Amino acid sequence: MYRLLIAIVFVFFKDSETVHRLALLILGIAGLPLVRGVVGSVTRVSDPRLSQTVFGVRFENPIGLAAGFDKDGEVLHGLAALGFGYVEAGTVTKYPQEGNPRPRMFRFPEDRAVINRMGFNNKGAGAMSRRLHGVSAGIPVGISIGKSKIAELEEAPSDYRFSYERLYQRGDYFVVNVSSPNTPGLRQLQDKKHLVEIVTALNEYRDAQDERKPLLVKIAPDLSHEAIDEVLEVCRSNSIDGIIAVNTTVSRKGVSETAAGIAGGLSGLPIQRRATEIIRYIHRKEPALPIIGVGGIFTAEDAYEKIRAGASLVQVYTGFIYEGPLIAADINRGLLSLLNRDGYANVAEAVGKDGQ
Numbered sequence: 290m291y292r293l294l295i296a297i298v299f300v301f302f303k304d305s306e307t308v309h310r311l312a313l314l315i316l317g318i319a320g321l322p323l324v325r326g327v328v329g330s331v332t333r334v335s336d337p338r339l340s341q342t343v344f345g346v347r348f349e350n351p352i353g354l355a356a357g358f359d360k361d362g363e364v365l366h367g368l369a370a371l372g373f374g375y376v377e378a379g380t381v382t383k384y385p386q387e388g389n390p391r392p393r394m395f396r397f398p399e400d401r402a403v404i405n406r407m408g409f410n411n412k413g414a415g416a417m418s419r420r421l422h423g424v425s426a427g428i429p430v431g432i433s434i435g436k437s438k439i440a441e442l443e444e445a446p447s448d449y450r451f452s453y454e455r456l457y458q459r460g461d462y463f464v465v466n467v468s469s470p471n472t473p474g475l476r477q478l479q480d481k482k483h484l485v486e487i488v489t490a491l492n493e494y495r496d497a498q499d500e501r502k503p504l505l506v507k508i509a510p511d512l513s514h515e516a517i518d519e520v521l522e523v524c525r526s527n528s529i530d531g532i533i534a535v536n537t538t539v540s541r542k543g544v545s546e547t548a549a550g551i552a553g554g555l556s557g558l559p560i561q562r563r564a565t566e567i568i569r570y571i572h573r574k575e576p577a578l579p580i581i582g583v584g585g586i587f588t589a590e591d592a593y594e595k596i597r598a599g600a601s602l603v604q605v606y607t608g609f610i611y612e613g614p615l616i617a618a619d620i621n622r623g624l625l626s627l628l629n630r631d632g633y634a635n636v637a638e639a640v641g642k643d644g645q
Contacts, residue, residue: 305394320366332372334621338635343601344503344530350374352617355604356433360411365426372617379433383451385413397548406471406553414452421459432460446490468509468536470554481519488527503530510535531579534567557607561585572599589623597643
């Protein structure tokens with residue numbers, strides 16, 4: 290039914306970004322107090338076998354929504370009502386940004402993929418801080434921080450820190466996004482020298498606060514093992530609490546000819562295997578470092594594969610677009626069945642089992 294509805298919507302709205310704005314409008318309604326209770330009665334899967342504490346934060350279930358969907362933290366209540374265990378807002382930057390010219394978001398149903406070249410369009414860290422003041426979504430909220438397009442690479446530490454300071458009291462955990470392919474030069478910040486400078490600036494602020502909030506780094510799927518090792522060394526040496534693997538890819542391996550000719554970051558089914566490989570590699574190298582696994586998750590089996598590879602938590606984005614608003618509930622119910630099948634008492638027991 291959802292897929293039929295989406296097909297009909299795209300008959301009237303050809304632009305994927307217009308449909309995205311329509312979805313945000315609907316989620317705003319779903320987040321209203323009188324509505325979200327009704328929605329939650331259908332979508333919430335509450336079972337202690339799914340809950341766990343990761344990097345000091347309690348998650349009711351391991352299924353989150355990745356950054357990029359709710360860039361300005363506008364519909365957190367609506368997303369919480371859909372049964373997600375957590376939501377990641379952003380990516381947000383120091384300055385408000387229009388992003389790249391439209392069209393900049395493209396669906397490829399035949400590939401189960403999306404290509405975007407949004408370019409961190411957002412209203413800025415100050416606006417998000419004001420919007421989230423006093424807001425409790427009822428689930429953990431992560432905030433993804435990126436570099437402003439106008440900031441030079443050498444200005445990145447202060448640029449990230451500005452957003453971090455403005456939003457520190459608003460999020461439950463924070464993500465250093467240095468891996469989007471849609472901001473010129475951003476991926477250079479994954480290099481050891483730049484990354485150390487950024488996390489050092491953020492840690493200086495964090496260490497002066499009464500409450501220590503988790504800080505994670507999000508990496509690209511296009512990194513070599515040697516480059517991943519350097520990122521892991523930075524994480525290990527600078528008190529980074531976790532890693533998100535992975536962002537979108539610039540590769541066009543396994544996509545149709547039409548999709549191959551579109552610039553931007555590719556997500557969805559084509560990066561599923563690579564994402565899982567990287568998760569497994571990171572977990573083997575750093576088994577104590579929590580991983581949030583992202584990339585090509587559409588079903589409970591997809592999520593379970595990443596959990597068994599080493600991810601404590603997972604996120605969906607393209608899967609949410611194609612599978613619809615019940616995806617978190619469907620995956621959580623499916624995970625319970627898979628845990629029962631394999632004899633695990635809870636989801637934490639399954640983490641990394643494929644590597645043992």
